[in-house]
Amino acid sequence: MTTNTSTLAIHGGAPVRSIPMPSRKAFGDEEMRSLLEAAQYYRDSPVDLPYQDHFEKAFCEEFVKFMGGGYADAVATGTASVFVALQALDLPKGSEVILSGVVDSGPLNSILFLGYVPVIADTAPGSYNIDVAQFKARCTDRTSALIAVHCAGEALAIDEIVDAAHASGIKVLEDCSQAPGAVWKGKRVGTFGDIAATSTMYRKSLMSGSSGGIVYATKEKIYQRALACADRGKPLWRDDYNIRDPRTNLFPALNWNTDELSCAIGLASLRRLEDTIARRTRFLDSLSKRLQSESQVCRVYKFRGQPSPFFVPVVVDLEKISCPKITFANAVQAEGIDLNPHYAFLVTDWQYALPYLPADTAIPNAIAFRDSSFNLFVNENYGDDEVDDTIKAILKVEACFAR
Ligand SMILES: Cc1ncc(COP(=O)(O)O)c(C=O)c1O
Structure with missing residues (x-):
């Protein structure tokens, strides 16, 4: 199979990023x-x-x-x-x-x-x-x-x-x-x-x-x-x-x-911790700005207040893509970007919990948000290169799956 830069990594192409995202070294x-x-x-x-x-x-x-x-x-x-x-x-x-x-x-x-x-x-x-x-x-x-x-x-x-x-x-x-x-x-x-x-x-x-x-x-x-x-x-x-x-x-x-x-x-x-937060926030702000101006499909979730970023939800406009959100997120991940394609921390998804919850428990807003987003991982060692690679990966996937 031949590979070129526009072939998605999930389709056998070369990934945008061939080295792992920086590790956190929390125990430094x-x-x-x-x-x-x-x-x-x-x-x-x-x-x-x-x-x-x-x-x-x-x-x-x-x-x-x-x-x-x-x-x-x-x-x-x-x-x-x-x-x-x-x-x-x-x-x-x-x-x-x-x-x-x-x-x-x-x-x-x-x-x-x-x-x-x-x-x-x-x-x-x-x-x-x-x-x-x-x-x-x-x-x-x-x-x-x-x-x-x-x-x-x-x-x-x-x-x-x-x-x-x-x-x-x-x-x-x-x-x-x-x-x-x-x-x-x-x-x-x-x-x-x-x-x-x-x-x-x-x-x-x-x-x-x-x-x-x-x-x-x-x-x-x-x-x-x-x-x-x-x-x-x-x-x-x-x-x-x-x-x-x-x-x-x-x-x-x-x-x-x-x-x-x-x-x-x-x-x-x-x-x-102050420094950890500041560095994560810089990544968040830079990624948000770039994605806003360069992507037709994705945007970074807008955090209120002054966040202490733990993960970064990226919202996908489902009307503008021709594949399921999970396929889109998996494709970005395959380009070498660390992310969680589908957040599982929604209480109503947990079978063990259901018998303990009131019968009318429903969280449609949370489900709708989860079903139209994926979570980028972030840590204090992410910098300009990670912003660049994340943008490139998203735009590459977008070019393939945009309607
Ligand atoms: C919001 C929230 N509350 C509580 C916990 C539980 O913390 P721990 O895993 O340290 O028991 C977590 C951890 O993952 C969490 O994210």
Whole structure:
């Protein structure tokens, strides 16, 4: 078979990009140094690696500074951060918790395990994120809380959502896992609601090694309850609390503690988070501008606020192509561009979850958006070459499949 530059890679042509997209190196020199520092610290210390000690405190203090004040507790996983934050809200048993329909399964499972009824909100038209309208549409007199997910790195219009929720006595848990450091109206996401949860697992912009999470609150009382929820109901903030005496523990809770080595890595990752966000945003902005002027078929999803890009949805005008969206996305991917052709994090796609959801659960906006878009991966090492190659790949595929 002969290959030339216009033959698509899925049809046997040479791909636009023959080298892999840059890897992220989230565990880089700074993270390595911080980990070794922690290892040395405990090698020299008479105390073996404990819970809630030097590096966790430093990680949490730095996170609080990053957020502009408040209180933080690092935990074992992102799912644990949601679980702990939700338990800390102390909602009436059997009450309804609204959850965005585009989310990881951890938050849904946390609602179920804590004995609440999950009610799934659709997203805004043309988005993976909710607006206040989709939240209000799901409120009933049994609603006790909303888990507001800042999906893909976009900041929700969270002030309006929190105002509407609080006006009805509904608590708000912000899930910032995909958007750490994103800003809405001058404030970081996570600072608007009653409590926030953030995954710091290895794929997230802020990562603390393989796994991790952070619970954050602006108010001390709820933070203290979260601390107890994260470690068997222990009132750890009390000066007279004796760690060897569980008789004064407050209520049943599990152990979601993180560890010192993970927090040492998280500390280094946090120290470069601003830079991580800035570099990802530069890629996003440059790609958006170029695609807008050069493509007849695709556009980059317009993020609100100041995003902390996690992935980049590219919207395909289905009227203008002669193939299914997935074929189009697969063809771009085959040109050497890393992407997810079809996002699977829509709650209603999960067979296991359906028996737990109300019968009228439907998320047509989320499905329509997913069915007309694909998600480009992004990391802080993407630069002009990756913008160029992504544009070339999309235009090459477009030239073949445009109607
Ligand atoms: C929005 C959201 N919430 C929660 C989680 C759960 O985090 P983890 O995988 O660290 O348990 C994720 C993770 O992937 C996520 O994207």
